Amino acid sequence: MREYEKTGLLSMKELQVPSKKQLAKGVAILECVQEIPCNPCVDSCPVHAISMKDINAPPVNDFEKCIGCTKCVGVCPGLAIFVVKVKDDKAWVTLPYEFITVPKVGDSVQALDRTGTVRSKALVKKIVKHGKTMVVTIEVESCLAMDIRNIKV
Amino acid sequence: MRIRAHPIIDFKKRAELPFYFQKKKIVGEEGDTIAAALHAAGVRTLTTSLKYGSPRGFFCGIGKCSSCLMRVNGVPNVRTCIAPLKEGILVEMQEKLAELPDAEFFGEPKKTIDVDVLIVGAGPAGLCAAIESAAQGASVLIVDENQSVGGQLVKQTHKFFGSKQERAGTRGIDIAKELENDLRRLESEGKIQVMIDATVIGCYESDKKHRFGVVERREYTSTLYDVRCDAVILACGAMENMLLFPGNDLPGVYGAGAVQTLMNVYGVKPGERVLMVGAGNVGLIVSYQLLQAGIAVDRVVEAAPVIGGYNVHAAKLRRCGVPIQTSHSIKEVCGEKKVEGAVVVRLDENWKPIKDSEEYIKCDTICLAVGLTPSTRLLSQIGVDLEFIPEAGGYVAPHDGAMQTSVKGVYVAGDASGIEEASTAMIEGKIAGLSPAILLGRSKNKKLLAQYREELAQLRAGPFGEKPRIAKQKIATLAEAHHA
Numbered sequence: 162m163r164e165y166e167k168t169g170l171l172s173m174k175e176l177q178v179p180s181k182k183q184l185a186k187g188v189a190i191l192e193c194v195q196e197i198p199c200n201p202c203v204d205s206c207p208v209h210a211i212s213m214k215d216i217n218a219p220p221v222n223d224f225e226k227c228i229g230c231t232k233c234v235g236v237c238p239g240l241a242i243f244v245v246k247v248k249d250d251k252a253w254v255t256l257p258y259e260f261i262t263v264p265k266v267g268d269s270v271q272a273l274d275r276t277g278t279v280r281s282k283a284l285v286k287k288i289v290k291h292g293k294t295m296v297v298t299i300e301v302e303s304c305l306a307m308d309i310r311n312i313k314v
Numbered sequence: 315m316r317i318r319a320h321p322i323i324d325f326k327k328r329a330e331l332p333f334y335f336q337k338k339k340i341v342g343e344e345g346d347t348i349a350a351a352l353h354a355a356g357v358r359t360l361t362t363s364l365k366y367g368s369p370r371g372f373f374c375g376i377g378k379c380s381s382c383l384m385r386v387n388g389v390p391n392v393r394t395c396i397a398p399l400k401e402g403i404l405v406e407m408q409e410k411l412a413e414l415p416d417a418e419f420f421g422e423p424k425k426t427i428d429v430d431v432l433i434v435g436a437g438p439a440g441l442c443a444a445i446e447s448a449a450q451g452a453s454v455l456i457v458d459e460n461q462s463v464g465g466q467l468v469k470q471t472h473k474f475f476g477s478k479q480e481r482a483g484t485r486g487i488d489i490a491k492e493l494e495n496d497l498r499r500l501e502s503e504g505k506i507q508v509m510i511d512a513t514v515i516g517c518y519e520s521d522k523k524h525r526f527g528v529v530e531r532r533e534y535t536s537t538l539y540d541v542r543c544d545a546v547i548l549a550c551g552a553m554e555n556m557l558l559f560p561g562n563d564l565p566g567v568y569g570a571g572a573v574q575t576l577m578n579v580y581g582v583k584p585g586e587r588v589l590m591v592g593a594g595n596v597g598l599i600v601s602y603q604l605l606q607a608g609i610a611v612d613r614v615v616e617a618a619p620v621i622g623g624y625n626v627h628a629a630k631l632r633r634c635g636v637p638i639q640t641s642h643s644i645k646e647v648c649g650e651k652k653v654e655g656a657v658v659v660r661l662d663e664n665w666k667p668i669k670d671s672e673e674y675i676k677c678d679t680i681c682l683a684v685g686l687t688p689s690t691r692l693l694s695q696i697g698v699d700l701e702f703i704p705e706a707g708g709y710v711a712p713h714d715g716a717m718q719t720s721v722k723g724v725y726v727a728g729d730a731s732g733i734e735e736a737s738t739a740m741i742e743g744k745i746a747g748l749s750p751a752i753l754l755g756r757s758k759n760k761k762l763l764a765q766y767r768e769e770l771a772q773l774r775a776g777p778f779g780e781k782p783r784i785a786k787q788k789i790a791t792l793a794e795a796h797h798a
Contacts, residue, residue, distance in 0.1 A: 167620055167621065167640050198477075217777075236483055238483055
């Protein structure tokens, strides 16, 4: 039995972690590790960086090809894709958001990790609407780049 | 109790409809069911237990559990969870067993409808069956108990998984709209007849064709139809499972589907703070939908040692701060007349409660997401062979690859043929719709049938498809044995 099957929490050992160089240009982290029948992320990728052996296989992102365009973030039915970019002491995390309280660019919001714990404040830098899903880019400290996965407005 | 702001659904304020509950005036909204309007007004107690007189509310919210029966305009035993609200109606709680009224039930003579294919249930499987059958040239009548078509799809606000063919990435509510558009187009072309707020009451004696009685309700009066058909597809879905614990009949204990119906269809909050029981996909998805509707989820408890649903759904909840406790279950509900809290308990490796591990939780709603049982009553009445298959969720009809049961011309599809996902239900529906069209000589498209079967096999190929895979294998083996 894997720990995440008990807790719902993924750890770094289950995830594909990009190199510093790859993080610097910004890449999509696919937090989807189980074999489930689903593939819209593959179709959404304009540079064919995301691939899958078959519809049940977990998706794999080729970080070298990935351009961090964030298209897959709003497409993923599991809301499980995040684009992370790091430069110096700052990081930009792009995440899907589907709640009533709507953030605006320039707002200061709370940044939450995978357990829902508030870890810091974040600045809303960009919002793109993909249907009813908001694709929100926030700015946090670079040390939190691989931890922050939600916001509270 | 009304939800006015929602990130996914546009809940517009609808026209006000005043009505009377226990002689007191209450204002509901157009499009409400009677029970939804009562909930919106804070009334959760709809009936009382016949034996103990204790208060009860509805459990299933989809017309199957009978704990919402009330007297409406003098007519007893109206299922208020699916009966539409009308202006000025008199809604009363029944004392014990209702009296048989003197009123005439069937004022009009029965009408006869002759079609190639009758489809029972307009959920994902039934709609796809109807569209497929009619598109292939068969004449179709589709009947559903609810006020609208779409079945459980109309409350699925999340995006569906799968591939493009299964409309992956599209929300269930939008898939329902797309399917309804296709249905209405075929209806306007005269290829499909659609009957909503109607019940198929049984199969009757007939020398050649299948013959069914259908009762269509309108303004709480009914019309009887005598339907003759060459084939019937039973896509009547499933019923939510109940769990045994003290207080499980108190108003405020709901099935997950009932919670979804209230909040996602009628825009009514089932409560303010919910304990979710069951961490399969349904429990996880509905928990997230509760948060989206502005309702707190205290936690999710799951008796199994692992989370049954997809990790992506569990992760969404966790990052909103909702705990998921595996090897935990509900011990009892606290409250006299309604849910006021619950006691959860930790389970050991043998699923037995661990002493002194009880914890009290304050909540006003318990949501049970502990599996479903296929609806097979009509199949049973027709005389179709039924077998108990645990992986399918209970008794199901052995069927062949064309979805045909042991009785010629009787087909099944969707949850009624074994519990699974909406995406597989839609493909099963297409197969069940296409098969009689081919058999009746309306279509020759056997290639399409093979394609649909391949799509089904793909969706079931992963580890989460194991249970339905086993179920369908057993069903196929049984069908072959019956055939031989």
